[in-house]
Amino acid sequence: MFLKRMLYASASILMLAAAYHLGANSANASTIVYSTFNPGDTYDVTSGWTIGDTPVVVQALQFTPTESGMVQTIEIAAFRIAGGTAVNVSLTTDAGDQPGSVLETVPVCCFGDIPSIQLANSVLHPKLSTGTKYWLVVSPVAAGDHFGWNRLLDPPYALNAQQSMGGPWSVGLEYRGTARIRGDASTPTIAMAFDFKPDTLNLSSHGRWVTGFLEPASPFAASDIDIASIRLNGAVPVDPATATALGDHDGNGVPDLMVKFDRAAVGLAVSGGDDVPVDVTGTVDAHSFLGTDHIRVLRAVVSAPMAGSHLTAGADASETSSSAALVGAGGQAPAQFALRGVTPNPARHELQASFSLRDSRAATLALFDVSGRQLEARRVEGMGPGWHTVEVGRRSNLAAGVYFIRLTQDGRSLTTRAAVVR
16 A cells, blocks of 8 residues: 555644645745645645655655746655655656656755645756656655655545665555645747657667757757757756767758767666657757657666665666665674765755765775766775765865766665755
């Protein structure tokens, strides 16, 4: 079952109602892109979808925006059961009625033992469009965190997906989880024809770049595209070390723009599958645009992270969670190889990365930007087995944006993402 029953006094209902009233005035976005915080909605404050408890760790809600807009804020109603006070909330594409590629992940804080509505500001401002399906995915920030995500007791129902310990998604028709997404719809979105090459992306190959061809709808021209604004899946920019060119890739007589993206960065931003949506956003002649292509992604033993999880590369297919631990003789578990995540996230300056090593064999903690360029790397095996927290990013004077932190030891790697805001 998707529900875990938790009993609260009538004060819980009053607290949630008060939080709803305050939350309605806490955002400055110009339009509501999607909301279940509507007049007449009835909220279940005596139970919620389980977040972070074993075996269910992640819950997701499919939704279709009622208005198009660049995301400004995200709100949910939830309550803390154990552990920390924040959850990770991700917006993802839809991949055949289950969560697909991550558009953005933000931490939502701070929940208490009584249900309340909390808000987080978007950093990447992904574009959501009416008529397109998306998913809102809620996951724990750290091991041991346990929350309930409040749901509506009223129809209509929606698809809910749950994922246990990095396993496959289990999808069913359920009550809707509480959510409100506000966005900026000040300019219309321009349709952009987008062709991603190669059609099959093999992440085990060693190519340096992938290519995109962009052709805007009339009356806009490819020459008017702001190349610096282009983002693939809301995160990966055009590689500034590569050349761009105007041409006619599809031979239809309409000029298009050819750009290149770093293959390693793209590999961190897409999920595996036979029909994976890849979005390109940006501006053309001061108007926002959105284009989508569908490709095949061969990930082999690399798993793209969902909200709050970690990317494991170079490991066995069974070893794709945030830690890799074996039980030793006598039933005692040795130290794990794990990357817990980054705090704070988003951060304003340096980042604090928490990780665990199995032993004292050579290990490296590295920091990358979204283009795949390594900014920092440090040897950490001298810290020994067990959990450690180190500071990364101070020497690089990080600008606002998305970054990736990768822990490598004994041929295995774990990667997590973090955002810096100013």
